[in-house]
Amino acid sequence: MKAVTYLGLGFLLVAAGCGFGIQNTNQKWIPVKVTVTSQSLFEIGILEARELARIQNKVTGNISELVENGSRVTQGDILVKLDDEELRSNLDAEIIKLEQFKEDLETEWAEYAVLTNSFALTTKLKVAEKDHAHLNLEAKLISLPLGERRIKEIEIELAELDLLDKTDQFLREKELVRKGFAPESSLERSLRENDAAKTFVEEKKSQLELASLPLPAEERLTLETALENFEKAVRRNDEKQKRDLHIQDLITEGIRLKIKHSEEEVSEIEAQLGDVVLRAPTNGIMRLNQKWSWSIRGYYPLSAGQKVNGLDMVGVIVDPMNLSLRIIIHESDYPLLKTGQSVRARLTGFPDQEITGSILSITELAQDRNDLSPVYRQAPAIGQAMFLVYVSLNGLTEKAMPGMTATAEIELEAERERLLIPYESVNTEGSIYQVTVRRKGQILTNVLVQGTLTSEGSFEVTRGLQKGDEVLLEGEQP
Numbered sequence: 001m002k003a004v005t006y007l008g009l010g011f012l013l014v015a016a017g018c019g020f021g022i023q024n025t026n027q028k029w030i031p032v033k034v035t036v037t038s039q040s041l042f043e044i045g046i047l048e049a050r051e052l053a054r055i056q057n058k059v060t061g062n063i064s065e066l067v068e069n070g071s072r073v074t075q076g077d078i079l080v081k082l083d084d085e086e087l088r089s090n091l092d093a094e095i096i097k098l099e100q101f102k103e104d105l106e107t108e109w110a111e112y113a114v115l116t117n118s119f120a121l122t123t124k125l126k127v128a129e130k131d132h133a134h135l136n137l138e139a140k141l142i143s144l145p146l147g148e149r150r151i152k153e154i155e156i157e158l159a160e161l162d163l164l165d166k167t168d169q170f171l172r173e174k175e176l177v178r179k180g181f182a183p184e185s186s187l188e189r190s191l192r193e194n195d196a197a198k199t200f201v202e203e204k205k206s207q208l209e210l211a212s213l214p215l216p217a218e219e220r221l222t223l224e225t226a227l228e229n230f231e232k233a234v235r236r237n238d239e240k241q242k243r244d245l246h247i248q249d250l251i252t253e254g255i256r257l258k259i260k261h262s263e264e265e266v267s268e269i270e271a272q273l274g275d276v277v278l279r280a281p282t283n284g285i286m287r288l289n290q291k292w293s294w295s296i297r298g299y300y301p302l303s304a305g306q307k308v309n310g311l312d313m314v315g316v317i318v319d320p321m322n323l324s325l326r327i328i329i330h331e332s333d334y335p336l337l338k339t340g341q342s343v344r345a346r347l348t349g350f351p352d353q354e355i356t357g358s359i360l361s362i363t364e365l366a367q368d369r370n371d372l373s374p375v376y377r378q379a380p381a382i383g384q385a386m387f388l389v390y391v392s393l394n395g396l397t398e399k400a401m402p403g404m405t406a407t408a409e410i411e412l413e414a415e416r417e418r419l420l421i422p423y424e425s426v427n428t429e430g431s432i433y434q435v436t437v438r439r440k441g442q443i444l445t446n447v448l449v450q451g452t453l454t455s456e457g458s459f460e461v462t463r464g465l466q467k468g469d470e471v472l473l474e475g476e477q478p
Contacts, residue, residue, distance in 0.1 A: 029438055029470040032461070033420040039413035041336060045327035045345065045391065049318030049402040052284045055079055057312045058275040061086070063304050069288040073280040073317065080314055082276040091269045098262040105255045112248050119241040126237045130230035137223040152208040159204045163197035170194045284317040285402070320402055325357060325391035327408055334387050336412050337362055343391045345406040350399050355406065357393040419451075419461040425471040426459050436472040437465065 061082035067073060170190040176182040280286070290299035291306070302314065325345055329337065337359060345355045391408065426449070427434045433451065437444045449464030465471075 028473045030422055030425060030473060032465050032467065032469045032471065033458075034467055035418050035420060036415055037418060038411065038415040041329075041333055041410040041412055043327045043329060043333075043408050043410065044348075045325040045389075045406050045408045047323045047400055047402055047404045047406060048326045049285065049287075049320050050322040050324065051316045052319050053281045053317045055278055055280075055286075055314045055316065057082075057278065057308045057314050058310055059087075059272040060308070060310045061276060062307050063302065066288075066302060066304050067286050069286065069301060069315075071286055072284070073286050074283050075280055077280045078277055079280055079286060080278040080308075082308070084273055084276045087269055087273050087276065091266065091273070094262060094265050094269060098259065098266060101255055101259045101262055105252065105259065108248065108252045108255060112245070112252065115241075115244060115248060119237070119245070122237055123234075123241065126230070126234045130227070130234050133223070133227040133230045137220075137227050148211070149208070152204065152211065156201065156204040156208060159197065159201040163194070163201050166190070166194040166197040278314065280317060282317055284319050286315055287318055287402075288315040289313050318402060321396075323393055323396055323400055323402060324360065325355075325393060325406060325408060327389040327391060327410075328386045329389055331385040331387065334362075337389060337410065342411045343408050344411075345391070345393075345408040347397075347400065348405040348407060350397075351407075353397045353399055355393050355397070355400065356395060357391045359410070360390045360392040362390075363388040419465055419467070420454070420458040421461060421465070421471045422473060423453060423457060423459045425473050433459075435465075438470040438472070439466070439468070 057080065059082065061084070063080060064083045065078065065081035067077070067079045073079065170187070170193075173182060173186055173190045177184050177187055288302050290301050302308070308314065325343070339359050339361060341359045343357045343359060345357065347353045347355070421435065425435055427446075433449050434446045435449055437447045447464055449461050451459050451461040451463070454460050
């Protein structure tokens with residue numbers, strides 16, 4: 001690299017020694033090359049049809065019927081049909097379980113009614129026994145109510161009056177016997193009746209005296225204990241009733257939950273039976289998916305007899321008249337692409353058929369090789385990440401079919417005028433580029449230029465040079 005001189009000093013030396021016109025004939029001057037070019041990227045792509053619908057399996061089962069891959073279908077056609085024998089067997093078994101649960105529920109309801117009636121009768125009996133013991137205790141605790149005392153006093157007064165009557169009668173009989181109007185044997189009867197009346201009066205007075213006495217402690221404790229036992233019996237009966245009824249409620253609730261779950265299971269199986277047949281939601285061409293097999297370490301197409309799981313993708317329905325171009329690019333080319341760039345493509349089998357279009361989208365994440373088309377997986381690994389580019393196509397020919405390959409020319413830059421000089425003529429100091437220029441017979445040193453190094457090894461100047469300029473090669477002295 002030549003030493004950098006000060007621009008002012010170089011200008012004075014050239015002006016004094018060369019007079020802007022004296023040149024060294026041994027110097028090698030290269031004229032600035034002017035070219036008009038464009039920049040393009042060539043890749044191989046695959047024509048893909050626009051997806052109209054994705055067909056997703058909803059239940060797990062074995063395929064009994066399957067539409068052929070690539071066949072044309074119309075809306076409502078059967079695409080996939082699964083064997084429903086196991087589902088129908090499960091449905092019958094679940095219906096039998098549901099009916100049994102309903103019978104169990106009715107039995108428990110009847111048992112609940114029996115328990116309720118039985119507990120009601122038992123409760124009435126226990127409460128009545130408790131109330132009777134309570135009344136008995138209250139009655140015993142009161143010595144003698146005022147009304148009963150009056151009744152007994154009246155009974156004593158009546159007995160005393162009867163005694164007076166019997167005494168008067170005895171005295172009359174005795175007077176008659178003394179006067180000789182009656183025999184002495186008649187006095188025995190009056191005497192017995194008088195004695196009985198006296199005894200009756202004494203009994204009534206004794207009863208009143210006994211009834212007026214307070215209740216003995218032993219009897220009171222006996223009555224209180226009896227009342228307490230009856231109250232405990234009522235509480236135990238209530239607790240047992242609540243416990244047994246709660247147990248019955250839990251049993252009934254458990255059966256109701258079983259019925260609910262069984263009904264949900266029946267509904268789910270019936271829904272699954274409705275999903276064993278997949279129909280085409282639109283017109284188009286059916287393209288079946290492939291499944292990965294670890295045994296063969298590869299993909300194999302779906303066929304009748306194979307098992308598919310719920311939520312598996314069966315395939316897609318595509319529109320063969322609406323095609324796009326799918327291109328896989330290397331990571332080194334990713335920065336050069338952007339949406340909207342124009343594309344020209346030629347079918348591999350029909351190179352005379354040209355198709356135009358533009359880039360529609362570019363993935364921001366690199367693709368896994370297992371996600372790529374088999375056409376791309378056939379190539380050996382290149383140690384680079386790959387990005388997916390979709391190209392929307394404008395004019396399609398009748399020969400363009402889904403799955404065909406095409407050579408795509410992606411226009412990275414339109415035609416423009418470019419100024420090129422040998423890279424050996426450029427002096428670099430970090431990010432500063434300088435050249436020695438001969439312009440209209442004058443030599444200018446340390447001219448600042450801007451540009452980039454091209455893949456051909458030249459330096460493309462974007463600023464600092466003009467048409468007709470010449471640059472001095474590195475190592476030559478002006």
